[in-house]
Amino acid sequence: MGDILGLVGKRLGLGLIILLVISIIIFFMVELLPGDIAQAVLGQGATEENLAALREQMGLNKPAVVRYLDWLSGAVLLDFGTSIVTGAPVVETIGTRFMNTLFLAAYAAVIAVPISIILGVLVALLRNTIFDRAANVVTLSFISSPEFFLGYILILYFAVKWQMFPAISSLSDNMTFLELLERTFLPALTLVLVVMAHMMRMTRAAIINLLASPYIEMARLKGTPPWKVIVKHALPNAWAPIINVVALNLAYLITGVVLVEVVFVYPGIGQALVDSVAKRDFPVVQACCLIFAATFILLNLAADVGAILTNPRLRHPK
Amino acid sequence: MAEQKKEVLLKIRDLKIQGYTDETWIDIIKGVDLTLHRGEVMGLIGESGAGKSTIGAAAMGYARDGTRITDDSSIEFDGMELTTASEGERRALRGSRIAYVAQSAAASFNPAHKLIDQHTEAPLQYRIKKRVEAQEDGVELYRRLRLPNPDEIGFRYPHQVSGGQLQRAMTAMAMSCRPDLIIFDEPTTALDVTTQIEVLAAIRDIVEQFNTAALYITHDLAVVAQMADTIKVLLKGNEVEQAPTEEMLNNPKEDYTKSLWAVRDFTSPQRYRPKDGVPLISVKNVDASYTGGAKVLDDVSFDIYEGMTVAVVGESGSGKSTTARCITGLLPPSKGEILFRGEPFEPDYRKRPREQLRQCQMIYQMADTALNPKVKISEIIGRPAQFYSGLTGAALKNRVDELLDLIELDPSKFYNRYPPELSGGQKQRIGIARALAAEPTFIVCDEVTSALDQLVAEGILRLLDKLQNELKLAYMFITHDLATVRSIADEVVVMQYGKVVEQGPKDDMFKPPHHPYTDLLLSSVPEMDPNWLTTLLEERGVDNVGDAASAKMAEQSK
């Protein structure tokens, strides 16, 4: 057991360090964004003294390192400062948006993950049949298409021509859960299509790779029926690569979210990021970036840890 | 070893199997006949590529990935014609009436399940036993196969059990349904000599006890002599000869069979070290370990004199290759030093000047990893010549041609080829040429013949001997095969667990008295006598052979 704890601990530590480095990068990249904060707050007609006073008040004259540390210590406590545009604490602004994005990602994941794994296993079993080849072409096409393209196509058909779902996913406070599902169906579907394609292909590759192992041949030579070979012999060893794939694709969902939210005008954190970059709302930008990065790292970490935990050699050391 | 005539169990007629390579089907097995009776053990012997494993799989009606059994073949098992049977019918035979023991147990056991679960899978599936019954039977089989801790070893995972034990566990698994026929596919090829003994004894025992028929596939003649009632010889997919064991050993008819038997005859005359003289290479009290680990070498000392061959023998993990790495400078010793003609070598190869580097060259075991597949032969051999002697242009080409001649390969045919186009033996010769190109005085041969077939290996040994005589080379010959030692060594160093157990001139080493470990090692090498194994077990007792004995010795010497 100690082996595993050690390995997992090391990965966690590494993840934290990477997050730290990224926070530095984010902070200083945003610093480099053109535009003067004080100017943005007070507007064009502000006088020099007012600007100077505001800068003093906002602590903009402190050295960069100090400002970074201030920001970081706040961030750890989930205090990202106040938004320049709304004047409200950043956490409030993006809190709900983050929840919205999580919902969308979860919606997509719940649909995509089980289907992908099952389809992936099926395609691996039926490899080189028409079913497999057709699936290959379809998934390759979906992976290749940019998300916004898929989004547009879906809007074109489902929202405009066939009028089954709304084109814009606006949320209101008093919808029912069913309404929520209906309104967010199209963006979720877009995400599902791309992610499912990836996951299916990776699952297929992992299973086919496994099926070439000597112990699979041994199982066959013992007279095990094909379905049992897959379920009892291949799958238990396939979890490691599959979990890896799923976690990595969930991480990918986070980046896919930005484009999809923009296309469907969905009030999520991706939309918030794009808006705030346009409006030069630096605290919000920094906060959004940090959250994205943290989620990304966390999911990659989960993938690594998953690989460690599903390795029988590590679970049962000599 | 049953003598009575029993009924026919397996009847194979005109078996033809094709394999798919480079987008075409080519013949692997070209029409083989085989008849096996109940309780009979038949040895299938042949070099790699003869198609033995494919025949083994075919006996179960199974065609491996990338192969197919042609329609005009006939495989009849206990009256049932397998080539026309449905896949379901064939599958019903596997595991229950015909079982398979693979070459590598470590790769053939599913790492995600316990041994006992995999053992009971077949009996449960065929509803022969209930789970608890099957488990108890498994434990009983483990006991009969002399596995340590039979009650609990089944409840471990494959990676928690050693190679030799896994092989026996796989044999037990094959026995779980009490099949009529077991196919043993090179079960001991990957094991050390001492481990092999226990597995061989175990297999022979159990096959006798349950009167199971067996196909024993191997390329090792001495092993097949112990295990089989009948021997069939194969060459490139064709049958050469078949006869009962005794007759085959004493009276082989075909030339090819005779050549296989004669392989172990080559011996080079013994050389002795000069009375006074500085050894070429002197290993002095070397300790070594890999970063932060335990000691891999413990106070190792021996000398190698110019123009002589020192064979370093031992099992895997004994430290033979590690010593070679210390000599070449890949692993600087933590204590002690390496002397070259009395002067110390820089411990780290990166600090050695070119002149020192050229003195020691290495030839590797696996030709596939020893030669860069994407580099032409002319460059593989030419580069050292260019690097050390500064030869270019026509002079370089001449030198490469010279070297190709030395290794008995035709320069016009091999100059522009690439390694993947060559056979194992040819690749090994290129490896030798590459070493020679640097004009060294000392060559480390790291298990250079272990991956080769007997005939090819013999050719390599003869070549090395010839070169040694012509060029006055000293060899450090690392091997675990005592037959090779007998052929080519002048002096022998025996290693176990990182220590030198015994050393001396070859003649002395092969005569008693020895160190007990050397004794164990020497006695564990199978002889061409069918009764060798039986005699060995009777003389020493089952507890004093193999791994158990070797471990005992290590304990006592601590």
Next chain:
Amino acid sequence: MFVLIYFVFLTVCFLASAYFNQRTAFMLTFSLFMISMILFIVGGDAALRSVAIGAALLAGAAAVSFGFKEFLVQMADGDAGAFLRGGMMLPVMGVFALLAFASAYLGWGVTEVFITLVVLALILAPMSPDFAKELRTAPLTAAFGMFVIFVVSIMAIYAPLIAPYGEAEVISSAFAPRDESLLLGADQLGRDMFSRVIYGARNTVTLALLGTTLAFILGAMAGLLAATKGGMFDQAMGRTADVIMSIPSLIFALLMLSIFGGSLASPSTSFYLLFGFAIIVGLLFLAAAAEGAMGWVIGAAVMIGAGLAFAAAGTTIFDASEVILILVVAVIYSPRVFRLTRAVAGNVVVMDYIEAAKLRGEGNWYLIRREILPNSTADWGSMVRENATLISFGDPTPLIPAAAIALLTIAVNFVVDWMLFRSSGLKEQ
């Protein structure tokens, strides 16, 4: 009427395939029949028309792909590239490339001709009977991919000659519908969509190509070096790659574009950025190849010179935002190339022949160039597939250009898929 003809036609098809024992054809036509039936019942005439059009398009694409593949096979069979092999290819391409540059720089106006010759040399070189054998077994999807790439390349090279109007020419009212002169209608500013798509092909392809090339150089250099040197260097490179990969690429691109593409965008920034990139690559190169103090000094001088030339060339050919885009793509993509190269080179480095070379006293540069590199080229193809969508960086563009991008990406992926299938040598039955 149409409905009747359609279903009768399909029935005839699948009956014929069943009769002639063509399993694939039967499956395809029969399933099409079933799908059409269901959709007709559900969606009526319109749905059926869509399906029919879709099926016709697919069939058409398949036919074109097949034809193109046959064309290539014929060329290969005829050993069209024979005179280019044996070391002639690079000099020939080099000469034509130089002439192309000269033409562009000196305004000879025949730049396209030379570029065509360069590309022709590149395409013809592998054409041999051996290659014909490979082509024959290529799946239809790969052929389709190759065809699309071929068309796009033609569009990219000959853009000024094909496009009826200029890239930014306003020739009609906003969103004007299609007619004979405006093949795809007009965009929101009244510019010809068709011309913009063609020019877009050129821009997108060039940027994607350059960005990916730079990413490869950077990533591969780092990967090879990390595998050869090992130790601390390997760890440091690995961690850096991890950090870069942990930043969601789109976010990073967005920020970079905002920072450098906005008011900071100027030729001097681009120059410094390009120079910086060149220096980093140069340093990696030196760390691999340089031996001794003299080596470092000479290497540093060459590096600075080459870096300046590179930066100068970059800023003259491209404008600031394009430079940013290329560099962003390069930086984002390089960690993946690094990881892959490191893995492949790592597998090669543990081979005995590497040990033999090291024991000989060979330096790192020799090891990389002669021993490791030849063994790692096959796997780089898989890189292209994973992130082919990088081509689509930029603002969310309207549907038609987006479709074009999607098509190109799909095409590339098909071809790469085929190449991977070949190199992995699967023999599954």
